[in-house]
Amino acid sequence: MANFRTHITVAAGGSIAATAVCVQAGFVDHTQGLLLIALGTLAGILPDIDSDHSIPTRLIFNVISVAVAIAVLFALPGQVHLLYLLGTALLSALFVRYIAYAIFAGITEHRGLFHSLPAALLFGLATVSTGIHVLGWSLHFAWLSAGFVSGGYLLHLMLDELYSVNFMGSSIKKSFGSALTLFTRSSWLSYLLLYAAVGAGFYLLPTPKGWISL
Numbered sequence: 001m002a003n004f005r006t007h008i009t010v011a012a013g014g015s016i017a018a019t020a021v022c023v024q025a026g027f028v029d030h031t032q033g034l035l036l037i038a039l040g041t042l043a044g045i046l047p048d049i050d051s052d053h054s055i056p057t058r059l060i061f062n063v064i065s066v067a068v069a070i071a072v073l074f075a076l077p078g079q080v081h082l083l084y085l086l087g088t089a090l091l092s093a094l095f096v097r098y099i100a101y102a103i104f105a106g107i108t109e110h111r112g113l114f115h116s117l118p119a120a121l122l123f124g125l126a127t128v129s130t131g132i133h134v135l136g137w138s139l140h141f142a143w144l145s146a147g148f149v150s151g152g153y154l155l156h157l158m159l160d161e162l163y164s165v166n167f168m169g170s171s172i173k174k175s176f177g178s179a180l181t182l183f184t185r186s187s188w189l190s191y192l193l194l195y196a197a198v199g200a201g202f203y204l205l206p207t208p209k210g211w212i213s214l
């Protein structure tokens with residue numbers, strides 16, 4: 001399989017090229033372009049959060065634990081004691097970083113659900129939803145960002161597949177077919193839920209009226 005450096009390099013290269021096209025065509029301005037590059041690059045390492053103790057997993061859980069600590073600081077009423085406030089924020093961050101992380105690592109299997117086509121679509125749909133409901137993006141930009149997230153994600157899965165083919169001896173390693181999965185019988189229920197979530201996302205999320213005139 002491809003390593004972290006390969007993934008991040010290819011994802012960044014692909015995102016920069018695709019963004020250049022979008023900027024040239026006048027779909028996005030430069031600030032939005034930078035955001036698209038960041039999204040596409042991050043999505044290129046996202047599938048490997050299911051490999052325990054990998055760099056992406058640690059990185060993503062570090063970011064989440066800091067975000068949770070900040071959220072706790074804002075959520076608690078202002079009149080509580082400062083020491084109590086900081087203590088609760090610290091404990092929440094530690095909980096996410098160590099306990100939630102351990103649970104996540106325990107239930108996810110490397111190259112399981114996260115290395116599948118529906119997962120790539122679902123992260124794209126989550127981007128649309130977060131973009132329009134939380135960040136106040138326009139519909140066009142939200143869907144374009146989703147394209148970058150799903151695209152970067154799929155690029156990762158394809159790279160994993162490519163690396164499982166041994167070019168020299170033209171033999172195929174055991175891992176072939178385990179990266180870009182559509183469905184596995186052993187975890188049928190999880191796949192069913194995943195596809196249901198993707199279907200619901202496409203059904204419920206608003207789409208731009210004139211697709212062509214971005």
Ligand SMILES: [Zn+2]
Binds near residue numbers: 048115156179
């Ligand atoms: Zn991978």
